[in-house]
Amino acid sequence: MNTPLQTPICDVLGCDVPIVLAGMGGVARSDLVAAVSSAGGFGLLGMVRESPELITAEIARVRGLCEREFGVSLIPAATPPELFTAELAACIAARVSAVALFWDLSYEAIARLRDASILVLCQVGSTEEAHAAVRAGAQIIIAQGAEAGGHVRGSTALRTLLAEMAPQLRVPLLAAGGIVDGQGVAEVLGLGAQGAVIGTAFLATEESFAHDYHKQRIITASAGAPLRTRAFHVNWPPDAEVRVLPNSVTEGRRGDPFSGHRTVIGAEGARSIWLFSTDSPLRDMTGDFEAMALYAGEGVGGITAIAPAAERLRSICAEAEQHLAMVRNDGAQAVADKDADAVPASQLCYARQADDLYAGFATREEILVFLNELLEAERAGARITARTALDAKDESLAGLMQEIRHDEARWCAMLLTWITQLNGTASPRIGDFYGKCLAIADLYARARFINRGQGWVVRRLKEMLPRIRDDGLHADLTAMLLGHDENIRRSEMMLATTPSEGAGN
Secondary structure, eight states: OOOTTOOHHHHHHTOSSSEEEOOOTTTSOHHHHHHHHHTTSBEEEEOTTOOHHHHHHHHHHHHHHOSSOEEEEEOGGGSOHHHHHHHHHHHHHTTOSEEEEESSOOHHHHHHHHHTTOEEEEEESSHHHHHHHHHHTOSEEEEEOTTOSEEOOOOSOHHHHHHHHTTTOSSOEEEESSOOSHHHHHHHHHTTOSEEEEOHHHHTBTTOOBOHHHHHHHHHOOTTOOEEESOOOBTSOTTOOEEEOOOTTTTTTTOOTTSOOOOEEEEETTEEEETTBSOOOBTTEEEOGGGSOOBOOGGGGGOOSOBOHHHHHHHHHHHHHHHHHHHOTTSHHHHHHHHHHOOOTTTTTTSOHHHHHHHTOOOHHHHHHHHHHHHHHHHHHHHHHHHHHHHOOSHHHHHHHHHHHHHHHHHHHHHHHHHHHTTOOOOOOOOTHHHHHHTOOSHHHHHHHHHHHHHHHHHHHHHHGGGOOOHHHHHHHHHHHHHHHHHHHHHHHHHHTOOSTTTTO
């Protein structure tokens, strides 16, 4: 997918658009995660306090429904230690792409995930928490604003939090809290986030595991309805606030939440659902749904219908693209639009297929096959260098990978432009190189493999360039060749002076 919404986080997570499904406990199950990831976003399974058997089964089911990347959301503070250890083990054994952590910071969990080459996202409510998470090894930070639904970590409005946090962090930053539409996505991108984490808008979708009662309350709620309360506290650390829709509990009609008395109001199979617990109504539950935690963010007023998750994602992206230019204050979008509008020279020069064949030039069809071959390789290169930059502890290696990623993304944009000019269809695939490269745990060995991939691109360009008739395309592909040659040279210099393999991990 070629979209102005693409940011570096897309290469890191392996998605097309920077929209992440919040890992809502119970709600974000396999159907919803697969729908969001298949549509180009990045889904997070909400596996809070779930058994390792369920986690393993849900991961397998997502993989059976889609071929895209996704992750798992866990909450150490709300999970018994033995169960959390088993949850981690299940995620590591399944080799999920990423794990998102929330609430208390778990150094041990982050270390275990990093050692298993699993991306670590940490959701925080303050800049101080963000710095602590980065020091602990988090590779992506989710800034959760006070507008968020469900458990709310901080008290700072999202826009204020981003303005404070974005200039200080060196790792990718995602924004969460009250975002339900494309305008919200565009705004947080303009404030320095590389993507948005969205919950409420995806809760009210066909694939969501939320009970229909909860979905109906979402689509009929007014914008100012959600409120913060500590009343729903059973199963969580004390004094944790949640944002929910008003009900008989928040109105005080169900008694004192902290009296210590326990009343069963529902069931999920053999498990009892207690009054004042943090459980929200799910498809497989029975009971008094009105008295359960009806989580919703402040943006709930913008959700007025239940829709397929893919349709909702596409709607959000389309609206975000319309608003993007208004929130990019540095003029980067204007420059990008100008470049995208530039017409390469002689765009119709491949109309005479017979003349091209006679002169030895490649036909339009051959060139499109070649450009798509390069596009798949460059897309794989952009994603593996972005991932390696985050994994590396060696600043020299991380910096080099970041610079190469920038180049790979640049060549992807150039190739997409030419494929469009030639009235072709861009391949959506990511080259097999990505998977092969990611399987190499030692980062210096991976960097050497990346360098071999750069060499392959150089060889293919040298083979095809003599057959390119169009001057503009020839110039762009020549620049691509020279850029890859330079990256190979720089990589060889850096790798020649590195310590033994393993030091970059």
